[in-house]
Amino acid sequence: MKEFKILAVLVALVGITYYGIEPYAHSVMHPAVAPADFTFQDVKNVDTSLAGNVENGKVLVEANCIACHAIEKAGHPAMMPNADAAASYGVVPPDLSQAGRIYDKNYLANFIFDPVTAMHVQQKYNPESGKAFPMPSYNWMSPQDIMDVVAYLQSVAPKVADNVEGHKSTFEAACGRCHNMQYAGIEATTPASVIKEHMGANPPDLSQYIKSRGEHYLHSFINDPQVLLKGTSMPRVGLTEKAQEEVIAYMEEVGDSKKAERESLGVWVILYSVIFAILAYLWKRKIWSEVH
Amino acid sequence: MAEFKKADSMLEWFDQRLGVVNFAKVMMTEYWIPKNINFLWAMGVLLTVLFTFLVVSGIFLLMYYKPDANMAFDSVNYTIMQEVAYGWLFRHIHAVGASVVFLIIYIHMFTGIYYGSYKKGREMIWISGMLLFMLFSAEGFSGYMLPWGQMSYWAAYVITEIFGGIPFIGDDLVVWIRGNFYVADATLTRFFMLHVLLIPLAIIGAIVFHFYALRFPHVNNEAGEFFDFDVEAKKYLAGNKKHSKVIPFWPVFLSKDVFVLGVFLIFFFYLVFFHYGFAMDPINFDKANGLKTPAHIYPEWYFLWSYEVLRGWFFEIAGISGKDLGLMAFGFANIIFLVMPWLDRSPVVKPANQRPYFKYWFWLMIADLMVLTEFGKLPPTGPNAWVGFGASLTFLVLFIALPFITKAEAAKVKGKK
Numbered sequence: 001m002k003e004f005k006i007l008a009v010l011v012a013l014v015g016i017t018y019y020g021i022e023p024y025a026h027s028v029m030h031p032a033v034a035p036a037d038f039t040f041q042d043v044k045n046v047d048t049s050l051a052g053n054v055e056n057g058k059v060l061v062e063a064n065c066i067a068c069h070a071i072e073k074a075g076h077p078a079m080m081p082n083a084d085a086a087a088s089y090g091v092v093p094p095d096l097s098q099a100g101r102i103y104d105k106n107y108l109a110n111f112i113f114d115p116v117t118a119m120h121v122q123q124k125y126n127p128e129s130g131k132a133f134p135m136p137s138y139n140w141m142s143p144q145d146i147m148d149v150v151a152y153l154q155s156v157a158p159k160v161a162d163n164v165e166g167h168k169s170t171f172e173a174a175c176g177r178c179h180n181m182q183y184a185g186i187e188a189t190t191p192a193s194v195i196k197e198h199m200g201a202n203p204p205d206l207s208q209y210i211k212s213r214g215e216h217y218l219h220s221f222i223n224d225p226q227v228l229l230k231g232t233s234m235p236r237v238g239l240t241e242k243a244q245e246e247v248i249a250y251m252e253e254v255g256d257s258k259k260a261e262r263e264s265l266g267v268w269v270i271l272y273s274v275i276f277a278i279l280a281y282l283w284k285r286k287i288w289s290e291v292h
Numbered sequence: 293m294a295e296f297k298k299a300d301s302m303l304e305w306f307d308q309r310l311g312v313v314n315f316a317k318v319m320m321t322e323y324w325i326p327k328n329i330n331f332l333w334a335m336g337v338l339l340t341v342l343f344t345f346l347v348v349s350g351i352f353l354l355m356y357y358k359p360d361a362n363m364a365f366d367s368v369n370y371t372i373m374q375e376v377a378y379g380w381l382f383r384h385i386h387a388v389g390a391s392v393v394f395l396i397i398y399i400h401m402f403t404g405i406y407y408g409s410y411k412k413g414r415e416m417i418w419i420s421g422m423l424l425f426m427l428f429s430a431e432g433f434s435g436y437m438l439p440w441g442q443m444s445y446w447a448a449y450v451i452t453e454i455f456g457g458i459p460f461i462g463d464d465l466v467v468w469i470r471g472n473f474y475v476a477d478a479t480l481t482r483f484f485m486l487h488v489l490l491i492p493l494a495i496i497g498a499i500v501f502h503f504y505a506l507r508f509p510h511v512n513n514e515a516g517e518f519f520d521f522d523v524e525a526k527k528y529l530a531g532n533k534k535h536s537k538v539i540p541f542w543p544v545f546l547s548k549d550v551f552v553l554g555v556f557l558i559f560f561f562y563l564v565f566f567h568y569g570f571a572m573d574p575i576n577f578d579k580a581n582g583l584k585t586p587a588h589i590y591p592e593w594y595f596l597w598s599y600e601v602l603r604g605w606f607f608e609i610a611g612i613s614g615k616d617l618g619l620m621a622f623g624f625a626n627i628i629f630l631v632m633p634w635l636d637r638s639p640v641v642k643p644a645n646q647r648p649y650f651k652y653w654f655w656l657m658i659a660d661l662m663v664l665t666e667f668g669k670l671p672p673t674g675p676n677a678w679v680g681f682g683a684s685l686t687f688l689v690l691f692i693a694l695p696f697i698t699k700a701e702a703a704k705v706k707g708k709k
Contacts, residue, residue, distance in 0.1 A: 003330050010399065013658065020666035021593050022570050028670055029588050183370050204578075208369055212577035258373065258380045265381070266565025273561050277554030280547075287547040291327060291533045 036223035038241040043110035043118050047143045052151025060149050064138070065096065073097035074156045086190040089134040090198035091177055098173040100154030107238030108153070109146050112138045119235035120226045160246075167250035170243050175206065183207035184254040199233045210248070210255035218248050320542035324525050326513035327539045333511070334552035335400035341553060342393045343499070349386040350488070352379075357438065359484035361477035364440035365579045381564075384572075388564045390432055391571035394594035397425055405632065406654060408641040409512035415633040416505040422630045424498045427491055429595070434487040436592060440480060441576030446589045448475045448483070454602070457619040474582060513537075516641035588671060596668030597661050601625040603668070604684030606677055621684055628691045635694040638702040649701040653694060660686045 061071070068085075070078035072095055078085065086092045099108065111118040114137045116125045125133045138146065160166035171181070177189050182205050188195060196202045209218065220227060222244050225234040239247065252259065299305035307313045325333075356376055358367040372379035401421065404410055410418035433451060437444045452469050456462040471478030510521055519537055528536035539545055563571070570593065575586050591599050605618035628635075640647060644654040663683040670676050 006330055006332065013662070014395065017593075017662050017665055018570070020662075021596065021669045025666070025669040182366075183374065208577040211369075211572075212574050214574060262380060262384075262565055266561065269561045269565065270558060273554065273557040277551065277558060280551040280554040284547040284551040287543055291536075291539055291544055 030217075033220055033227050036220050036241075038104060038223065038244075040104055040107040040110070040118070040238060043107065043114075045113045045117075045139070046106075046109040046146050048106045048109050048147065048150075050144055050147040052147040052149075052154075053144075054148070054151050054155045056145070057148035057150070057152025057155075060141075060145055061096075061152050065149075068093045068135070070095040071097050071156065073158055082189045083191055083194075086194040091134065091195060092189045093134070094173070094177060096153055096156075098157055098169070100150065100152075101157035101159075102170055102174055102240065102243035103238045104240045105150055105154070109143075109150050111238060112141070112146050112149060114139055118238065120224060121233065121235050123231060124233055162246075164250070164253050167246045167253060170246040171250040174237055174239055174243060174247050178203040180205045181207055181251075181254060201233070203234070206251060206255075208255050210251040215248055215252070218251070219244070222247065321540050322525065322529075323541040324521050324528075324538040325511050325541055325545040326517075327537055328513040328515055328517070329511075330514055331548075331552050332399065332403040334549040335396050335403060337546070337549040338396050338553060338556055339393065339400060340499075342389055342396060343495070345385055345389045346393065347492070349382040349389065352382040353386055354488060359438070359481050361440060361480050361580070364438060364480060368439045369577065384564045384568055388560070388568050388571045390435060391592065391594070392560060392563065393428065394432065394592075397428060398594070401425065401629070402658065404512075405657075406644045407512055407514070408516055408636070408644075408647075410633045411636055412518075412639065412641055413509040414512065417502065417509065418633055419630060420498060420502040420505045422632075424495065424502060425629075426626075427495045427498055431487060431491045431495060432592065432594065434483040434491065437480060437483045438487060439576055440580045441573075442578040442580055442584075442586050443573050443576040443589070445475055445580035445582065446586055447591055448479060450589055451591070452479070454619065454622070457616060476582075512641070514643065516643065518641070590669050593665065593669070596666075597664035598622060598625050600664040600668030600680050601684045601687055603672055604664075604677075604680040604682075606672070606681065618684075621688060624688060624691075635691065636698045637695050638698040638705070640702065640705060647701060648704060649697050653690065653697055656686075657690050660690060 062076075065071075066076045067079065068089070070076055070093075072078075074097070078095070080088070082092045103111070107118060115135050116122055116133050116137075119133075121133070125131050141149075160169050168184070172186065175181075176186060178195050178199065180186060180188050180203075184207070188203070190198070192202060213221065217228065221229070222237070222239060224236045225232045226236070296308055299308055303312070353372060356367060356371050356379065358364055368383065372383055374380070404418065404421065433447075437448045452466055452475065455469060456466045458465060467473060469479075470476070471482055517537075521538060524536045524538040528538055528540070573592075575588075578586075590596065601624075602618045602622035605621055606614045608614055609617060636650075638647070638650065644651045660683055663679065664687065667676055667680045667683060672680055
């Protein structure tokens with residue numbers, strides 16, 4: 001009985017200290033922020049309730065987008081090699097094949113209308129700074145036309161499987177123009193020296209971000225980087241919740257590739273320890289019965 | 293040469309040559325431990341096991357680790373964690389083991405203080421134990437640098453910077469320790485040497501010495517009772533096991549320790565597989581970058597209390613800068629436990645709760661260390677800075693007051709008798 005009392009005191013002291021230096025200290029250093037908003041309600045220049053017309057969208061895209069953007073899945077290859085495109089625009093313009101799938105509909109429509117506002121990078125691209133975002137605003141387009149473009153992009157986007165390959169394709173489309181992922185052999189399509197010029201610093205390699213930032217942080221950060229890192233030049237990319245989950249899943253598959261092995265082995269090792277402790281207790285009882 | 297007759301068994305063969313039968317008696321079956329003990333007496337065996345875990349996992353990590361500023365980070369986080377079969381397991385055991393070994397060291401140490409196991413003949417046990425604490429601290433610090441992440445780098449930067457505060461030689465000393473003007477490849481390689489060779493050798497030597505120092509004054513017991521071990525051992529050997537106050541190290545003492553170890557291992561492996569974040573700081577998964585200081589720099593949890601003693605002094609007093617005051621307090625905090633046997637002026641060896649004044653001192657000291665640990669991690673701004681100062685000052689006052697408190701206690705106890 002006395003030993004249990006000692007144990008209780010010990011557990012209480014260790015528990016209080018642990019609570020203070022782990023959950024509590026981290027909550028002080030990383031205060032809670034507004035929850036992620038996957039409907040992107042703050043941008044409402046385009047009436048997204050309008051039903052889009054795919055046929056008209058196709059015409060508009062071919063007239064307005066493919067001079068800069070590739071859409072491989074719809075038979076529009078890139079106009080020039082990545083290095084040249086990056087040198088011309090500052091960053092390789094995205095292939096729009098996946099755009100209809102990975103970007104939220106509301107975000108995408110408002111992005112076409114006014115990219116800088118949708119991306120939350122007004123602090124960088126404004127009249128005072130004199131910098132202009134490489135893609136012009138299509139605020140002259142009618143909301144109906146914009147929704148037609150969105151409908152067309154959604155119609156060409158291929159479905160991807162819910163596996164590592166699928167997650168990888170989402171990651172490459174969403175992050176791969178700027179970020180390296182060395183541990184997966186992924187190199188940003190925009191050359192390092194060019195992207196540094198464009199962003200002000202080299203975007204970090206994401207190999208270990210699942211560990212250094214963690215799923216919780218990434219969930220909020222990818223949704224809107226300004227919330228956690230005010231002033232960062234990383235734009236809000238407007239991923240749907242599903243696409244973002246796929247990106248994070250891929251970061252985990254690369255950065256913590258032994259997770260499944262660790263968790264299944266862990267159960268067995270702990271079970272082994274429990275059996276060991278029980279046998280040790282029985283042995284101790286037998287031995288001590290002679291001396292007590 | 294002695295005459296050797298032909299041995300009848302393998303045991304006899306070895307016994308003729310190595311005296312194994314007698315050796316086993318001296319070390320195991322007739323090494324006497326008091327019977328009146330609780331599970332806190334198992335911490336020594338836990339520490340021995342944990343140290344073994346650290347050595348073995350360390351040997352495996354050593355096969356793939358690259359002590360080079362350009363390769364270290366990836367050799368740990370890619371090669372070991374992802375490519376090598378079960379490399380992650382060895383790293384997790386090593387990282388979690390290194391953190392948990394300090395938890396057990398602190399329990400072991402405060403058990404010693406609580407039961408007064410550092411005085412009246414047990415001074416050398418205490419001193420060798422504190423020496424081990426210092427060596428483990430150096431081992432922990434040097435090892436923390438090796439993954440070459442952001443926290444590795446900046447903790448190394450901050451801690452080596454501390455030596456710069458030493459008068460006259462400080463600046464040169466920092467360069468001498470780092471092997472460069474800043475924390476760099478040379479720093480990494482020399483700390484690698486310290487971590488895998490020099491300090492482990494010293495630790496093994498100190499462990500042997502610690503065990504040796506236990507031999508003559510014997511292990512303390514739960515009541516702090518002194519008795520004749522030879523008389524009690526005779527009782528035990530005569531078969532009067534129930535009335536003897538001693539038990540042999542093997543199998544009686546160890547059977548209890550092995551059970552405690554079993555329970556501990558459940559906890560330990562839970563941490564290794566499912567709850568390792570506290571021992572593997574997220575910030576350290578960013579590669580070291582000397583141009584980018586992390587928003588919050590803090591040492592591993594087991595250094596937080598002394599770090600806070602250093603940091604608590606943030607303003608000038610009597611013309612001495614806060615930095616220098618902190619440094620002096622830090623120096624004081626790091627050697628004061630070593631002289632514990634001479635700070636406690638009372639001859640009474642009893643659990644703290646049975647000592648009229650010491651019990652207050654003991655629990656205040658524990659509370660103060662917990663406050664220091666907690667505020668050592670929190671950002672030192674606003675009221676936090678003052679709490680840190682208060683706790684740091686309390687720490688100094690507690691240890692300066694200890695000789696007077698225990699002297700008064702001794703007088704009081706004597707008066708009663």
